Amino acid sequence: MDFTRFMNKFNEIERQLSPTSALRLSFDNISPETEEPPEGNKRLWGVPVPPFVSEKVVSWIEEEFNEAPIYYNGNCVLKKVENVRMIDRYNTKNPTVGTLYLTATHLIFVEPDSNKETWILHMHIANIEKLPLSTTGSPLLIRCKTFLSVTFVIPKDSECHDVYTSLIKLFQPVSINKLYCFNYQPAKDDFPQNAGWDYFKLDAEFKRLRVPNDIWTLCTMNEKYDLCDTYPRQIYVPQEATKLMLISSSRFRSKGRLPALTYLHANKASICRCSQPLSGFSARCLEDEQMLEAIRKTNPNTDYMYVVDTRPRINAIANRAAGKGYENEAFYENIKFHFLGIENIHVQRASLQKVLEACEQKTPTMSGFLNALESSGWLKHIRSVLGTSSFIANAVDKGVSVVVHCSDGWDRTAQVCSLASLMLDPYYRTIKGFQALIEKDWLAFGHKFSERCGHIQTEAREVSPIFTQFLDCTWQLMSQRSDAFEFNERFLLILHDHVHSCQFGTFVGNCEKDRLDLKLAERTYSLWGFMSNHLNEYINPLYKPVMDELIKANLAPQCIKFWRGMYSRFESGIHPREPLGDVLLDSKEHCNSLEDHVQHLTKRIASFKNYISKSAKKLQDATTTKPSKETVSNEIIDNKYNYDKKLSELSAADDDHPLKANNMSFANLSLNSEQTASPNGLTDEITAVAVDWKPMRNVTACSCSTPFDQFSKKTHCWRCGEIFCERCIDKSMALPGQDSGKAVPVCRSCFRTMQKNSP
């Protein structure tokens, strides 16, 4: 059967079928709980069809396809192969045998014995290789952009070939319009399509930086992308820059990427970014020189500024032959030039390739691994990116403005501008701030995601792990300063995976203009919308927000570490057996739950006491007892409160916990609420919150018998305190014993119980 035709038709039909029907394409694990389809007259392959699907469509499908497609977990299976062996590196001796399902979006391997599933999104596949035939079948080696590397041994060579050819067609579309994001539908009522698209606006971010102001102004000349089509519409330039300067400077720079503001520090020092000048051996542009001078003048505190060329000097010199190059120091006044020697995209690509080889050594030895790591040069490159960023951050911190460029100003420049901002501004170290930073320096100012991440078929020499490197550098900073970042490692991994998955439209296209042309905001979902539903998973439990602090990266080679959690993350055998991050995050969640519960109980107690004292008063009034006694009893109660309050304040005295703001405050206790004084439901409220959570240790599988591995998220049900896998804890609701009334994660059984109880 012609595959594309099938898919097109299928997508069409799928859109018409109700979301309750079997087709729910999701990169996330899909709930295995199937719901009853609505009753209807028409049936297709024995399954009722919702009334709005026309007879025509049904009959067309029945004519066209004789057989009912197979479904796996709600995904239409294009191909199903039994008795497949999955081999991973640490388990070459006992491969697991299971069934391989090929769907339109995923390759799914199911191990029937252990209930374990491996889902590989086609978009995540980096390359597929058919290995030489072995005695057990044809091996198919699949390497993913997520650094998963897996071999499936398929008994029949013909079947292997089928899977191979299908995957070749599926994994890297030719056209950008065929990317996964244009088909993706999240699970029902997860989040609306428009969520996330309006979270970050460039002008809002610059407003936060107090731009425009009397020195920096918004340049309107790029409204139609005339000045530079890979820049955002809104660019901020010095007030002094004239139209002529902007146009000429833009013409004098590679791809028209003229110097524009990207970060303004509180001390008026700024970071501007651009591309290399088209200087060749002798060309010069007076307006470009004036432009840089205008930028220098925006910072009155120092009489010079830096121009950082992130490339090695030799690369910059070589570019002159092509009519490009670097600024001639003789023409630019009051400027100090620095070459900082970050290698180009080809070197970085080759380096990561070698890192992966180091991770995949067949019989790893200590020296073998260290040698391979050394010869990959990866840590050296990470160090040089961090070093350059530190240079810029330190300069800005000391009050010197910096103009940064590399060749086209969208790889190395994006890396170091965003990292320097990250070091300078604590806002960027929050979850929201980091997303804003990516929006600004990567999405708005343009980075060739389609090519660098290999979203669509492209020249191999255009692929390069530039964004991965940026995340790696962020991770290095995080591991040097574990309290400075609001987000955790999982946050970076999710970002990394979705930059490559194209499940969301956020990272599709190479610049703002591309994204508008593709109408991504209307046609696709936003990653930020998706992430906003999972924020609690991305929290660094040790975060202590400290404002206005430059974080200094320690650049000693001993401090630059190999990011095992990224490049070897799927080798579950090699990671710490008790993952500290998960344990701490869990503790933090538990604290949140308890705090909320304590607050609720405190309110309840206060209202009970109030009720008692009131009735006592009534009683006293009725029996005309002396009023003085009543005030005494009241005072006693009050004192008790004060005492309690003091205790809690003491216990939290030198506690700068971010949660402190949520600490129970006795001020907002509504002492008069009659409603809360009702003792009814107190037991329900108490049973609705688990005081003790099941320890994470020794929990090897969820109650649904899905085994937990290294990177699977274990979540506690706030009601019963048991541990569940991501699939089983898809419900959330407000619990009666919690004061805030926030919807919190509960397991299905608790959800049912609670629903039954409430009218």
Added chain:
Amino acid sequence: MEFADLIKTPKLDGVLLYLPDHDNQQATVEGTLCITGHHLLLSARQENTQELWLLHKNIDCVEKKPRLMQNIVTGGIITLKCKDLRIISLEIRYAKEFFNVSSSLEALSAIQNVELEYPFFYRPMYAILEDGYTMFRPELEFGKLISGVGAPSSPNVAAINVCTPSTSTTAAAGSGSGGMIGIPHPLQNGFTMDAAAAVTGGNIPVCEWRITNCNKDFSVCATYGAMLIVPKAITDEQIALSASFRDGGRFPVLSYRHENGATLMRSAQPLSIQGIKRCRADEAILNLVLGRSKKGFIVDTWGKGKSNTETDQHYSQWKKVNRAIGNVSSPASILDSFGKLIDACNDISCTTDKWLSRLENSGWLNLVLNSLNASCVVAQCLDQEGSPVLVHGAKGLDSTLIVTSLVQIILNPDCRTVRGLQALIEREWIQAGHPFASRHRYSCYTPHQTRNKNSGATFVLFLDCIYQLYTQFPCSFEFSTQLLILLFEHSYFSQYGTFLCDSERERHELRVHTRTTSLWSYLNRPDVLQTLLNPLYEPNANVIWPSVAPISLELWSELYLRWVIDQRNIATTMAQIQELVTREKELRTQAIKLRKQALELSQEVLALKNDKDV
């Protein structure tokens, strides 16, 4: 000899001290230098300035750099490289003082007479609550070991199943030992562990054990303690025979008994004296250990062909396994490797490539990996096969002890507690005769040629292995890495007597136990202990199988890099973890308290409402 003879300049003003500091800068303090019998002091005599207190024993090597002016020495810089890995410099302005100070420090840091060392002079300023020297008495520890019940931390050892000593006649030295220790103990008379085995499954082969005092005058084995555990059916004569067959007299003794009854033994390599390659008494010991099980394992930690090994024909049921710790597993080569590692760590301005290649070239992580590997193999034999294992290297004083002690940390949750680790170090290192004094006399900064061949860094390697286990199981250890660092330091220089001397015999002769204070007496003081605990500790009864993939190992930067790279992040992280965990516990208690209160009050309200209704 008097210290005064060595101290030519006891006090000197105007000395400049350069302390290592992070970020490639040095902190400089100008102050008065004092040299006492055991310490070097430098104080600026001002409030809030850094002071230096340095035990002479901490000094690993003294380097002099005289300053010349027109060929006349006008003072100079003395660089002290310390065993705690710190490097400090003193600048002295006058020639005479320069030479006086440097020669004094050289002489004082090289004093050979143990009795002149600081622990013999140190008197604690606090009351000792619990004497560390009696906390882990061998008879108590061995009792727990044999019975397999009772955590080391539990003072109640009476729970051991003891059978009537019906066979006490065979235990030649069994009686009479009670007087020596003061407290008679039922275990000293011989006992069986059938009862314990029956509890733990019964199908595990049974070997009966007894404590022997045959080495009470250290004549059978100079490096073993006075009390040892051997199979019950073995006579002291047989022990003596076996001892003569093993290097240094280190005959096979019980090191650990797993909960399934499988036993771990250690010894030294067998010798072939004048071509005689067997010893029936030695074979008898191993055969008894074997009990009813079909096979046992002999794990050689020294490397194939480098140490002697048991012949196949005479130990037919024992399978030999080679798990060398290093290419050359000698203590000196371990120190060489450690030295290269520290040199690489101290060079923080080199390139990434150079760092990685020097790290690789040091071979240190390789030693760590191999140690963990060997320990896992042994632990697997014990835990999964239920087979007895005998571990030996060459002399049984170094790599053997790493493996036998790591196995216990992996298998036995008690060894992951503070007390348990102390007991383990007492049993497997101090009483087992690891020659701390010789190994730690010189450390990594002493030039290779001036170290003596008995120098080593085996104990550091052992601590690093624990650190690796800790990073992989950060919630399974009662102690924090601070305890490991503290042990590292005290094993080199200390005011306490615990790590003094090379063997029990030497400690016995010098009466170390009565004349010095034990490190454990200090460590177990509640206020000290508090600072060494792991906030995340949750007792873990399971075996902790570590990953031994190269990629899983981590450089112990908290120790090796602490003087050159800021390690504050680790401290803040720990403090925050502590805060979080404490908060969680407090909230839990508070919630429970409030629930109770709320329920009581609700009853009251209910009663009031009912009254009203009535």
